[in-house]
Amino acid sequence: MKKFILFAGIIMLCSFQPKKPTKVVFFGDSITEYAVQPAGFITLIQQRLKAEHKDSDYEVAGAGIGGNKIYDLYLRYEDDVLTKNPDQVVIWVGVNDVWHKRMFGTGTDWDKFGKFYTALIKKLQAKNIKVTICTPASVGEKTDYSNELDGELNRYSNIIRDIAKQNNCDLVDFRTLCHDYNLKNNPTNKADGILTKDGVHLNDQGNQFVADIFYKTLFK
């Protein structure tokens, strides 16, 4: 009889034991680094998960460092991502790979970009981590493709779209999503102030826009 009670108790404990939440890590550059600030998109996602009582199902964290390019992510994925034991990693990178060409002469060749991106995905997938990747949104929000780096951002976005297909990754195509948003909401062809503060880094509207898209994509 005692044994039975003990046994039943174990069963009950097990059934009440809270399920381990799915851990999602956002891995990227300054856009992701700022996303954990009070109005940032990771914070907004956390608040919404709580409000919708999904915070026991999903746990989200940021691993963004300003100025990072794809090979910087490759260098630090073990220390900064694997140590967080994620079930899913969202990689959002590419702006600096293009931008630093002009700024410092230290951008990333398009072929090396693909090589490091693919290597990073494979390392994560080898740990059974689901990988979602994103195209870079913008360096300048003008809608007639007259932002200095538009040619390169379109080109690297094409590369990322190919990488997603080749590696069975989900894709969040911010390049297209933000361009379309600007076509509707930026009638005077402004360089910033629509979804970004400076053409690159998200303002409040941008953080809300991005949070909504990620929420819909990741927690459906």
Place this chain on the structure above:
Amino acid sequence: MKKFILFAGIIMLCSFQPKKPTKVVFFGDSITEYAVQPAGFITLIQQRLKAEHKDSDYEVAGAGIGGNKIYDLYLRYEDDVLTKNPDQVVIWVGVNDVWHKRMFGTGTDWDKFGKFYTALIKKLQAKNIKVTICTPASVGEKTDYSNELDGELNRYSNIIRDIAKQNNCDLVDFRTLCHDYNLKNNPTNKADGILTKDGVHLNDQGNQFVADIFYKTLFK
């Protein structure tokens, strides 16, 4: 009586004296330099002027030098253009101003580009020369604006359009004309081979296309 005959003779001589043809000089970079070759657009224009018996009305000449940027034109307009006594000058420049940024680190800042362009136009207009200016066609013919320099070419084309308005110059908007041509004739998004050999320099089709547009614009 003698005086009258002399006078009448002078009148007749004057009326038979062939009218001086309008002299048009194309002033630019390698695209214009190659235009005087057998299949080049200047040669094609000359042939058509002859075929349509307008070669006594118009005389065309090239003054293109490979690698030239706007400030190179400013340096040599006296030696290479004014010495040809043109009635009209067609300036087509801009590709190297953008391209050399990436290639050699020696492109032209957008504000300096406008400054030199305006100064050159004013120097020519001060000599009663009519000035026509052109936007750069392409560095890469892909139609989704994913050619590396598309952002810059669109930006510098906007600047040239403004300069045309501010200085009452006719504008030949090759950036738009060639993009539209490619949208119809480049369905597989090729980087070259449509109007150009290498994304920049005109092939036979390109020379014909450009010759037709210039002919229609300049000799209507």
Place this chain on the structure above:
Amino acid sequence: MKKFILFAGIIMLCSFQPKKPTKVVFFGDSITEYAVQPAGFITLIQQRLKAEHKDSDYEVAGAGIGGNKIYDLYLRYEDDVLTKNPDQVVIWVGVNDVWHKRMFGTGTDWDKFGKFYTALIKKLQAKNIKVTICTPASVGEKTDYSNELDGELNRYSNIIRDIAKQNNCDLVDFRTLCHDYNLKNNPTNKADGILTKDGVHLNDQGNQFVADIFYKTLFK
């Protein structure tokens, strides 16, 4: 008798008429622009001319604009230099021609640098203006030639030395003078703070150093 008095009066007036001072214009970039500030080398030269009672012999003025490269000087020499009716022009330029390669992708090719420099000198010499030219001092004061742009600055200085010879210009070789000064006065291989505030723009010591050299060279 009256005539004699008048004649004598004219003679006297002529002999007392002050001699027109030699006008020297410094033509360059931000280094020259800042030189007219209270502690700048042009101001120091003016003060010394006054103190040594040579200010009726020499008049000095600045024509520096920040960010200028050799071709910017060529664009504005008529408006900013010829209008000052100088007897002598001191050209000091080159830092931005090299620096802007890395900073903005808009430096000056070495061959174009020589071409514009020579054209500018010839335009000035054609107006009987004596031309003195200078090598760029530094972008970074480290003495082991490990400042990022040392290779280029040495190369462009070689070009300027050749231009001086080819055009019979006096040369003030600040590249060598400042390097030698640093070898003696910068034992810990600092990047700035010896003759400059930031590796490029002169501090008080630098302005004094440059003023002394120019004074000795120009007003001997």
Place this chain on the structure above:
Amino acid sequence: MKKFILFAGIIMLCSFQPKKPTKVVFFGDSITEYAVQPAGFITLIQQRLKAEHKDSDYEVAGAGIGGNKIYDLYLRYEDDVLTKNPDQVVIWVGVNDVWHKRMFGTGTDWDKFGKFYTALIKKLQAKNIKVTICTPASVGEKTDYSNELDGELNRYSNIIRDIAKQNNCDLVDFRTLCHDYNLKNNPTNKADGILTKDGVHLNDQGNQFVADIFYKTLFK
């Protein structure tokens, strides 16, 4: 008795068993890639090891790929170096990290250069591999530090010297060794043709020079 013979035989076999040679892998860019060609320095080292009957003590191999920068080495050290089971790795990289800044806008920031270099050394040392590192020789052999990239090469060489100290690596300082060689053997300040074909890639004399230095350093 039989047992004794067997035992003696085993002892003898053991004592005759050839010692496993020390495996040295040269890891780098095109300079190392070309080194395995007939006149390359790795081939020369192999020939000398054989001639001096040390080829059973040392085995050398190349792992160079043209265009590689430090982060490319980091990406491929597992596949291309660890798979060769080396006892010692000689890293020679840096030219492209500097050169590609100007050429393609895709060089390596100096701080990232240090970060990846240190990370690579630590990964190799963690496998008990002895690591020797080298400074880049030259991009241009002119001796007055007027080669375009001299400033950067001197700077990155300083970084490599610090990395060697911090990580207890042997250093082969080709930057100094080749400069000193040129000071003696390049009296007319030529840009190439002394130790290199093109300022960068070793000619026969350069391969011999480098082979001698490595031989002396590694197999003393």
